Amino acid sequence: MKITSARVIVTSPGRNFVTLKIETDQGISGIGDATLNGREMAVVSYLEDHLVPLLLGRDPHRIEDIWQLLYRGAYWRRGPVTMSAISAVDMALWDIKGKVAGLPVYQLLGGASRDGVLVYGHANGPDIDETIDEVGRYIELGYRAIRVQSGIPGVKGAYGVGRGQMYYEPADSALPTETRWDTAAYLNFAPKLFEKVRETHGFDIELLHDVHHRLTPIEAAKLGKSLEQFRLFWMEDCTPVENPQAFRLVRKHTVTPLAVGEIFNSVHDCRELIENQLIDYIRATVVHAGGITGLKQISSLAALYQVRTGCHGATDLSPVCMAAALNFDLWVPNFGIQEYMRHTEETNEVFPHSYSFADGYLHPGDSPGLGVEIDEDLAAKYPYEPRQLPVARLADGTMWNW
Ligand SMILES: O=C(O)C(=O)C[C@H](O)[C@H](O)CO
Numbered sequence: 398m399k400i401t402s403a404r405v406i407v408t409s410p411g412r413n414f415v416t417l418k419i420e421t422d423q424g425i426s427g428i429g430d431a432t433l434n435g436r437e438m439a440v441v442s443y444l445e446d447h448l449v450p451l452l453l454g455r456d457p458h459r460i461e462d463i464w465q466l467l468y469r470g471a472y473w474r475r476g477p478v479t480m481s482a483i484s485a486v487d488m489a490l491w492d493i494k495g496k497v498a499g500l501p502v503y504q505l506l507g508g509a510s511r512d513g514v515l516v517y518g519h520a521n522g523p524d525i526d527e528t529i530d531e532v533g534r535y536i537e538l539g540y541r542a543i544r545v546q547s548g549i550p551g552v553k554g555a556y557g558v559g560r561g562q563m564y565y566e567p568a569d570s571a572l573p574t575e576t577r578w579d580t581a582a583y584l585n586f587a588p589k590l591f592e593k594v595r596e597t598h599g600f601d602i603e604l605l606h607d608v609h610h611r612l613t614p615i616e617a618a619k620l621g622k623s624l625e626q627f628r629l630f631w632m633e634d635c636t637p638v639e640n641p642q643a644f645r646l647v648r649k650h651t652v653t654p655l656a657v658g659e660i661f662n663s664v665h666d667c668r669e670l671i672e673n674q675l676i677d678y679i680r681a682t683v684v685h686a687g688g689i690t691g692l693k694q695i696s697s698l699a700a701l702y703q704v705r706t707g708c709h710g711a712t713d714l715s716p717v718c719m720a721a722a723l724n725f726d727l728w729v730p731n732f733g734i735q736e737y738m739r740h741t742e743e744t745n746e747v748f749p750h751s752y753s754f755a756d757g758y759l760h761p762g763d764s765p766g767l768g769v770e771i772d773e774d775l776a777a778k779y780p781y782e783p784r785q786l787p788v789a790r791l792a793d794g795t796m797w798n799w
């Protein structure tokens with residue numbers, strides 16, 4: 398079997414997605430997600446200018462060898478652009494292998510380790526009352542785990558608060574929207590929010606919270622401690638992770654479980670946190686961390702230290718990534734949870750898929766391969782629109798972490 402073509406498709410059904418389609422001489426094709434939110438066109442160029450010429454004529458069954466060729470062969474290893482491009486190739490090759498075998502990818506990985514993939518949805522609102530109502534709406538839909546984010550009085554554009562209900566899409570304009578950040582207001586507010594959510598909805602539902610890199614280590618430790626009584630499933634990205642040792646300080650002071658890793662792109666980014674048991678959940682994802690092949694490396698290391706997976710699954714990860722993640726999640730022995738930020742109807746029409754939600758769990762379905770396709774005619778109706786993520790500044794104008 399030989400690869401005869403590899404094409405990049407950029408489409409924007411409500412938001413931008415970059416998809417790689419690999420075709421073979423036997424009429425079987427596979428797709429992979431290559432979306433890097435706000436920096437999409439850098440990955441398009443990396444694929445078209447540098448990787449596609451390397452793929453033509455190769456045997457698509459040699460997934461590991463092609464992964465090593467693209468990783469080692471570049472000389473310049475790692476980084477989000479390189480690894481998103483490699484991820485897309487890897488996903489497309491697993492898709493092809495599954496289609497040739499007539500099996501869903503989770504069967505090729507070793508088969509299902511569970512009946513369904515526990516997911517968490519996103520409840521958010523401009524204030525505590527609306528956020529609590531939104532949590533109730535997710536419970537009614539059958540969710541067993543919910544991420545809770547709320548607007549903070551006096552803070553313009555707090556992280557995670559959607560523009561409409563049930564959906565959240567932060568990349569909102571061609572140039573970054575400027576938001577404000579106020580640590581003191583947040584630290585006063587967050588325990589009140591979770592107290593009210595627990596009072597209203599009880600302790601049977603799992604609650605998660607994303608701090609989005611906004612705190613220093615000692616502030617993160619304080620927040621973790623103040624939220625312990627509300628039994629969070631996890632506190633995510635509580636402080637920036639360039640220095641993994643910062644998490645030692647957080648760990649010393651709180652037993653609130655910690656999750657990190659959505660911006661990681663290789664096992665090397667994860668190693669120090671995992672080996673020192675500084676986190677409980679690793680959030681690296683298929684599209685940014687080297688595809689299914691990259692995630693296998695990460696999850697195998699994590700398993701040695703009882704760190705479980707909790708893959709990133711925001712709307713900037715396309716349904717192609719979601720399908721790949723669900724095949725991985727159904728198999729991976731040390732699975733924790735999967736983020737599931739639902740895509741809009743427009744997006745779902747461009748990417749018809751076999752995964753489905755029931756009673757708080759997603760299942761990838763049993764279509765051969767990843768179980769997702771791209772409708773290229775429909776995709777062509779949604780041209781690329783430059784969009785960037787917001788930025789955050791403190792009240793005195795200092796640039797902060799978004
Ligand atoms: O889903 C999450 O946990 C996020 O933090 C979402 C990110 O802001 C988003 O994916 C950035 O592209």
Ligand SMILES: [Mg+2]
Pocket residue numbers: 607609633634659
């Ligand atoms: Mg996050």
